[in-house]
Amino acid sequence: SQQGEEDPQALSIQEGENATMNCSYKTSINNLQWYRQNSGRGLVHLILIRSNEREKHSGRLRVTLDTSKKSSSLLITASRAADTASYFCATAGNDMRFGAGTRLTVKP
Amino acid sequence: GAVVSQHPSRVICKSGTSVKIECRSLDFQATTMFWYRQFPKQSLMLMATSNEGSKATYEQGVEKDKFLINHASLTLSTLTVTSAHPEDSSFYICSAFRTGATYEQYFGPGTRLTVT
Numbered sequence: 001s002q003q004g005e006e007d008p009q010a011l012s013i014q015e016g017e018n019a020t021m022n023c024s025y026k027t028s029i030n031n032l033q034w035y036r037q038n039s040g041r042g043l044v045h046l047i048l049i050r051s052n053e054r055e056k057h058s059g060r061l062r063v064t065l066d067t068s069k070k071s072s073s074l075l076i077t078a079s080r081a082a083d084t085a086s087y088f089c090a091t092a093g094n095d096m097r098f099g100a101g102t103r104l105t106v107k108p
Numbered sequence: 109g110a111v112v113s114q115h116p117s118r119v120i121c122k123s124g125t126s127v128k129i130e131c132r133s134l135d136f137q138a139t140t141m142f143w144y145r146q147f148p149k150q151s152l153m154l155m156a157t158s159n160e161g162s163k164a165t166y167e168q169g170v171e172k173d174k175f176l177i178n179h180a181s182l183t184l185s186t187l188t189v190t191s192a193h194p195e196d197s198s199f200y201i202c203s204a205f206r207t208g209a210t211y212e213q214y215f216g217p218g219t220r221l222t223v224t
Binding site: 033 | 215217218
């Protein structure tokens with residue numbers, strides 16, 4: 001069964017805008033990871049945030065984690081057409097569970 | 109960083125044949141590896157947990173006689189799809205759990221299986 005649930009399911013923005021995706025989960029976790037997947041391709045690891053961390057940055061990516069609300073958000077700033085992809089959150093405990101993903105479309 | 113490879117990246121086979129997919133952790137040991145399946149436009153579905161030196165643990169609904177998993181060493185796990193059928197066509201992804209590192213998993217690039 002899936003653990004993480006992302007919302008929105010689909011997001012369409014213009015190049016240069018920011019994109020925010022959210023993820024909620026149900027059980028206790030050790031860490032939460034965000035992945036990107038281009039159509040028909042494998043997963044690309046973006047960022048890992050541990051349960052004792054609240055915020056993490058990597059380039060244009062900003063991830064927050066609120067363990068009290070069991071939620072995380074991924075912010076992509078100054079989006080580019082190349083950011084068009086599906087984004088998944090994955091929670092890590094004894095195994096790893098994925099949400100259904102957010103399909104992001106960045107229009108040039 | 110940690111690298112996980114899969115081979116082959118793409119395979120086309122005829123219905124009724126078997127296909128083996130390899131998952132290797134290239135620069136770390138992985139006591140545990142996971143196998144996932146992904147249908148088009150859907151998330152990854154965990155199929156089974158592969159532990160080195162012991163039998164794999166399958167998720168509910170996954171046929172263990174159809175999806176044979178062998179974890180022969182700390183760096184290699186294989187998934188064999190036996191008597192493949194067109195409905196087995198999918199994207200198969202493995203991940204390796206780094207031994208000694210708490211809850212860190214790294215994913216392979218995936219294998220696209222097409223059964224004709």
